[in-house]
Amino acid sequence: MATKFITEQLEITSDSEVQGELNGSKDIIHFNRDADTGSAYCEAGEVTTVGDSHSGVPTVGIPMVRPGSVTGMSVRWAGSTGGTSGFCQLHTPDGFLFGVTLTSSVDITTQPRYTDEFSAGDIFAAFITVNGVDTMRDIVVEIEVIYDE
């Protein structure tokens, strides 16, 4: 089948219906953790053993269905002491891929597609570090991805 190429930005002001396959869609991958001090991997639902040895090369995590790239991260958390700060990183088999510095109770970062890419089957694990003696609780991490196919 022939392909129709559009190289400019495309804006459709009405509805769009795809009857074939849809390549290049967005998705959100969720992690969570009840409470933490120091450094630890976030949980994937009820699975608490995500990541391993803080090496940045997790063998347990969320495996990706298709290849793509990471385009955003948001972290929502509550601190039990004032001035809580730290950072959250996405770890994959390629090591540290993407992260956000935690300075408030809601931290968000985005980046262009194709900046940090992953392959189908790569494992995602969210690694969070809390500075000093502060404690975080009710941590919710969302990783935004755009799939290539």
Next chain:
Amino acid sequence: MGTKFITENLLVSSDATIGGEVIGSKEVIMFNASDPTSILLGQTNNSVVLTRAGSITGYTLLINISSTTMVSGSFEIEINESPVWVLALGTLNLLTNKFSDTQPRDTDNFVAGDRLRVTLPSISFFTNAIILVEIMYDD
């Protein structure tokens, strides 16, 4: 309002903005478990009710085994408690086992209101399992 039809493959090499509804979008649903008898959606052992009609297009499965006793079994994606996509896992290895597959749209279909769940029958134990199911909606 008229409809513009594109019957070829469409490749947009720049950004695309859609001001209306997107009909035909993808979603990934995560299941997880630390017990073979209770595969969870978040913290709930239940099926997800699908909001729209569509089909199942892919999955990934990660099972971690800590015992030295080898186990085997199957992985099933079920619609309304009936298996529609079944994978024989064979004998699982100690530590991490990873499986994934994709299939064309409209192979395993569901309608709005159908229930989606996954099971790991015949597997007596594992340390944990993390499962993604990719679906594509029709509307």
